[in-house]
Amino acid sequence: MNVRSGWSLLVLAFTMAFATDARAHSGNTIDGVYTYVIERPYQGASRRVDMITADDGHRIKLDLSAASLPPEGLAGIRNRRIRVAATDTTARAEAMGISENFRVRSVQVLSDIVGFSRISAVTGNQKYISILCKFSDKPAVEPRTPAYFTTQLNNTYPGFNHFFREVSYNTLTLDGSQADVAWVTLPMTRVQYNALGAPVDYLGAMFDDCTAAANATVDFSQYFGINMMFNDKVDDTSAWGGSWFSTLDGVTRSWPVTWMPYWGDGILFGWNDHGVLAHEMSHAFGSLHSKDPSGFEYGSSWDVVSNPGGTCLVTQAGVAGYGCIGQHPVAYNKIAMGIMPAARIVTHAAGANLTAYNVERMTQPPMAGGTFQVIKAAITGTTSQFYTIESRKRVGYDQNVPGDGVIIHKVTTGNPQPAHLLSPLGTAANLGDIDALWAVGSVFISVPDNIKITVNSFSGDGTANVTVQPATDPGTFTFALAGTTVIEGNTTAAVIAVTRT
Incomplete structure (x- = not known):
């Protein structure tokens, strides 16, 4: 203001x-x-x-x-x-x-300069404001009331304060978040904005005009992030999230921002879909996409920042609802956002001897003594590549993941989608769902990375016992139907002798 x-x-x-x-x-x-x-x-x-x-x-x-x-x-x-x-x-x-x-x-x-307020972490209480923006050719179209958008941010299911509390193990809260008191009208039509050129041109103009129009009733200096909720599409294809550098109400910094479209009540996409908004807010909090075994960045139903809403078996339907309920981000994306508590991460040093770990489910973990949320298995000679092992169970906001069990990613931090989901069935398309689970008895081996991961057990509460150890020359192995062993991408699920060549 x-x-x-x-x-x-x-x-x-x-x-x-x-x-x-x-x-x-x-x-x-x-x-x-x-x-x-x-x-x-x-x-x-x-x-x-x-x-x-x-x-x-x-x-x-x-x-x-x-x-x-x-x-x-x-x-x-x-x-x-x-x-x-x-x-x-x-x-x-x-x-x-x-x-x-x-x-x-x-x-x-470089070091920061005077006048720049840098975001150092997304933990703690981070208030969001949702501003409601109408294009100039649709001034009468207000698809929901401001109360709908305030409820969307609150601390009851499936509000986003409630969601991010669970996702972050209460390290991130959105207390005090709300929507603006009324819709505001922009100076241009959506077509005119899109005609400005590249996405950053029209996204930047929308940011400037939305925040300027809302400035009479919003003091942006009191908020951490901004959701822009439009009464039409943002462009022909997409929702957007990330950060935008600007000065608002005397504060100069990178602002976590989403540009959320409205495609109509019959299409769950944009602000009327919980998973899509969770996906874009996760981008604003610092997460990149992950990718499925084939390398497709929207193919993993285990990650809200890949295929938001996963199986979409659990929804909040109707005009007053919020669509497919978003699932948790995968472990690496939580680490990248800074919301995975350090005490819940265990690092298995490169080349270290066989060690067994108890890994609790990603969602609503019991937090039993001696357990962890994720194993980070290091690779010799690099800090930019490693493996993550996590356990998932269909409870809480993970009800839309494909199943219960252990999943493994190989992370390459410099990649556009750093976390690459691994499947016992290889790298074919459409393996980002139940086919990515590593059943009890399954073994993953990478000789080049000198790592062997074995799933020993998976309990009813979602706690997995996993061993990590160096890989040795596999030689000849016999595989049981109870599990699958993967060696350098080759798989088997029957009692059969396999010789490494």
Whole structure:
């Protein structure tokens, strides 16, 4: 509600699209704050837009590679002030002169500067405001009342304060979150916004106009994140989530943001679907997608940040409802968001001797002594790759996962979708559901990574006993029907001798 203020050079710059003036930067590098936005299309492939808001206010698209990132991947630079160096002078000139992506050779994390309030963690109480935005050609269309959106954020099932409390083991709360008191009307139609060009152009304009229209009744300095709820589609395909660097009510920082569309009451997509909103808010909290065994980023029903709502067997239907109920993120995505308590993570050192661990279910764990939530199995010679082992059971907000049991991911932090779900059946398409479970007696072996993972038991309360040890030359094995052993991607589920070649 206050007049917006901040760095003098930034006040006007936040309404600009991407930079076209190379004189604003020095040499072959750019200093500024890194943010991203990620698309959740109704169908088809996703886009992630990486950007840097330079210290002089220009916003520039980045072309990042895994080789340019720190070992933590994007988690190591998100919302941080960084210095990016171009791959060559041509790459920099193209980015600055004709709005091509700035092709990045290296990234260096810098110290913050005066006036910038950086988000250091998403734990604790983080209030959200949902602002309700109508396009100028649909001023009479208000699909739900403000009360609907306030209830959506509250601390009773399936409100998002309640959801994120469970997902984070009460390390993250949304107390005090609410919707704005009324819908506000934007100065343009949806078609006019989309005609501005690339997604970041129209998403940026929507952000500026929505927050400006709501500024009379919202003091943004009192909130952590912003949900923008529209009365129509945002574009032809998608919902979006991530963070946006701006100055609102005197606070200059990266704001966790979602752009949530309305596709009509007959289509569960956007703000009227619990899973999709949980997916986008997880992006805003710092999670990337995971991917199924085939590499498809929307194919894992074990992760709300992959296939939101999973099986969608549990819904809250009707006009007053919230659609398919979202499931928990997978373990690595919780780690990336910073909401997995450190005491619940156990690291199995690379090459360490056989060790058995008790891993409790991801959802509403009993928290028994000597148990963990996730095993992080290290790989010799790298900190940017490791395995995660977790247990899932269909209780709480995990009722829409495909089944009960153990799942395994291989994580590569520099990948666009770091957590790769592994299945006993290999890497074919459509294995991101029940086929990804590792039954009791199942064994995963990777000789190159020198790791062997065995599921020894799975109890009725969802606690799994799992051993991790170095891989040895498999030689010849005999497999029992009770489980499956996977060696370098080969599988069997019968009593049969298999010789490694």
